[in-house]
Amino acid sequence: MRTTVRTRFALLFGAMSLLIGALLLGTVLFVVRQSLQPLPHESNTGVVRVPDGWALQEDFRTGYERAVRRLYLRDTMRSVRDWGVLALLGTTAIGGGAGWWAANWALRPARKVTAAARRVAQSHDLAERIRHDGPDDEVKELADIFDGMLGRLARVVDGQRRFIANASHELRTPLAVNRTLVEVAVRAPGTTAEVRRLGESLLLVNTRHQRLIDGLLALAEGEQVIHDRSRFDLADVVEHVVDQAEAEAGEREVSMRGAPGHAPIAGDPALVERLVQNLVENAIRHNLPGGQVWVTSGRCGDTVELVVANTGAAVSPFDVEAIFQPFRRLRVERLDPGRGSGLGLSIVRAVTGAHGGTVTARPRDGGGLTVTVRLPYAE
Numbered sequence: 001m002r003t004t005v006r007t008r009f010a011l012l013f014g015a016m017s018l019l020i021g022a023l024l025l026g027t028v029l030f031v032v033r034q035s036l037q038p039l040p041h042e043s044n045t046g047v048v049r050v051p052d053g054w055a056l057q058e059d060f061r062t063g064y065e066r067a068v069r070r071l072y073l074r075d076t077m078r079s080v081r082d083w084g085v086l087a088l089l090g091t092t093a094i095g096g097g098a099g100w101w102a103a104n105w106a107l108r109p110a111r112k113v114t115a116a117a118r119r120v121a122q123s124h125d126l127a128e129r130i131r132h133d134g135p136d137d138e139v140k141e142l143a144d145i146f147d148g149m150l151g152r153l154a155r156v157v158d159g160q161r162r163f164i165a166n167a168s169h170e171l172r173t174p175l176a177v178n179r180t181l182v183e184v185a186v187r188a189p190g191t192t193a194e195v196r197r198l199g200e201s202l203l204l205v206n207t208r209h210q211r212l213i214d215g216l217l218a219l220a221e222g223e224q225v226i227h228d229r230s231r232f233d234l235a236d237v238v239e240h241v242v243d244q245a246e247a248e249a250g251e252r253e254v255s256m257r258g259a260p261g262h263a264p265i266a267g268d269p270a271l272v273e274r275l276v277q278n279l280v281e282n283a284i285r286h287n288l289p290g291g292q293v294w295v296t297s298g299r300c301g302d303t304v305e306l307v308v309a310n311t312g313a314a315v316s317p318f319d320v321e322a323i324f325q326p327f328r329r330l331r332v333e334r335l336d337p338g339r340g341s342g343l344g345l346s347i348v349r350a351v352t353g354a355h356g357g358t359v360t361a362r363p364r365d366g367g368g369l370t371v372t373v374r375l376p377y378a379e
Contacts, residue, residue, distance in 0.1 A: 009100065017092045021088040025088055110139060112130065126150055168213045171213050178202075182206065212343070229267050229268070230269060232269050239258065242256060242295055244277075249284050253290055253291075254291050255293070256295065257292065259297075263297045263299055266378040278344040280293065282310075287312045295308050306372070306374075309364060320361050324345045324349045348373070352375070
């Protein structure tokens with residue numbers, strides 16, 4: 001089992017205290033035993049020049065002293081051992097606690113780095129920095145490297161977003177001009193049927209390109225941090241989007257069932273409306289004639305939950321994650337040019353992440369998908 005750094009510090013300090021204490025206790029026991037060792041047996045022959053009675057008394061006194069010294073040595077060694085073991089256990093516990101505290105103190109800068117990294121991951125705000133002001137040690141070096149990496153990453157991401165936004169804006173103008181020219185040519189007097197059919201095909205292509213550009217713009221905006229947030233009810237957005245999608249659902253012979261519940265959130269209403277619209281349109285266009293779409297919203301604990309489910313073709317669980325990637329579609333959908341460019345769910349994920357939420361999808365039994373979006377609840 002893998003242990004944490006603080007646990008390893010506590011075990012290391014405790015083991016060191018135990019080892020040092022055991023060595024000290026052994027040394028003390030050795031010194032005490034040598035100091036209180038009984039005197040070696042000495043013969044009284046030629047030493048005591050007294051009558052036999054006095055000699056017996058002297059032998060008795062010497063034996064008594066030896067017995068007392070042995071008892072004293074035994075009791076002293078036992079006391080030193082018992083109290084030493086208790087002191088050894090106490091110092092081991094104190095050493096373990098000191099190791100835990102020392103690890104907690106030493107890892108405080110590392111926790112600051114971790115907290116900053118977590119904030120960046122949750123907020124998508126690459127302008128966040130650690131700015132560690134501690135001494136010039138390994139932790140500060142790590143924090144400075146992390147700040148530099150965030151700076152370079154922020155410049156790359158900002159450049160990519162600006163490129164997408166600028167390219168999308170630049171492409172809108174020629175598309176609008178082309179659409180106007182085609183419409184004028186189709187509606188001109190004396191236009192043949194063949195030219196009209198060609199013009200309608202060009203208008204469909206133009207509309208598809210316009211949707212692609214709008215999707216790229218929404219994706220670029222959705223990946224940015226939402227600074228100006230307003231509080232609104234998600235149920236109003238769901239109701240509005242469902243009403244607008246009724247016409248397309250009727251054309252595709254798909255029935256819709258909406259059950260919007262009270263779900264207050266804080267964010268950008270336009271981006272959230274685009275999120276709901278993409279989910280509903282995706283559920284309608286990737287459906288079957290006679291299919292159904294269910295749209296519900298409501299509060300779920302500390303979050304607001306939006307669920308969009310639809311019938312349709314069977315989807316493999318291994319293909320679910322791919323549909324959230326830009327320009328990624330299921331293989332069965334690539335032959336149908338009227339089903340979008342593959343940016344719908346990518347925009348949903350980007351907008352959800354910018355609002356601090358999560359989005360998941362799972363295949364339905366019998367075909368279709370169930371997409372669930374969870375956003376923070378706003379008091």
